[in-house]
Amino acid sequence: MRGEKVTNGSIAQIAALLLVVAAVAFGGGYIIAGGPEELAQQYTVGENITINVKTPGQAEYTSVNMSSGMTVLDAVANVMEIKTELYPFGTAVKTADDQWLTYTVNGESPTVGMDKYQLEGGENIELMLA
Numbered sequence: 001m002r003g004e005k006v007t008n009g010s011i012a013q014i015a016a017l018l019l020v021v022a023a024v025a026f027g028g029g030y031i032i033a034g035g036p037e038e039l040a041q042q043y044t045v046g047e048n049i050t051i052n053v054k055t056p057g058q059a060e061y062t063s064v065n066m067s068s069g070m071t072v073l074d075a076v077a078n079v080m081e082i083k084t085e086l087y088p089f090g091t092a093v094k095t096a097d098d099q100w101l102t103y104t105v106n107g108e109s110p111t112v113g114m115d116k117y118q119l120e121g122g123e124n125i126e127l128m129l130a
Contacts, residue, residue: 047067047068047121048066048067048068049067049119049120049121049122050063050064050066050121050122051064051066051075051119051121051122051123051124051125052124052125053075053078053079053125053126054124054126054127055080055127056099056101056127056128056129061124064078064079066078066119068119068121069119070118070119071114071115071116071118071119072103072105072110072115072117072119073113073114074119075119075125076093076101076103076125076127080095080096080127081095081096082094082096083095083096083098084115089113090112090113090115090116091113092113093113095129099130100129100130101114101129102127102128102129103125103126103127104126104128105123105125106123107124
């Protein structure tokens with residue numbers, strides 16, 4: 001291979017191969033997502049909703065107007081200053097002064113992180129220091 005000339009034909013072959021790989025990669029992701037209807041459904045934020053959030057040390061809930069499909073993390077970021085850290089298992093949330101937060105929705109502990117729990121409206125979210 002050393003000393004061989006790169007020809008226009010080999011450049012065209014490499015470009016064609018890259019094009020095929022890109023088409024398969026992006027097309028496969030599109031198909032896995034379920035096609036146009038399913039993909040649109042996954043990323044559509046819906047109607048306006050109201051949820052209630054109680055932060056640590058707060059006696060009453062604060063009402064937050066959002067769009068359905070947004071997450072608990074979105075709601076929390078609307079009512080208090082937070083920090084997030086990404087881990088392989090998900091996003092961990094801290095207060096501005098580096099205290100870890102846990103949460104409940106309607107009195108129950110969800111099995112997913114704040115960044116994955118999608119809101120429908122009417123939820124009561126309570127934050128606690130871990």
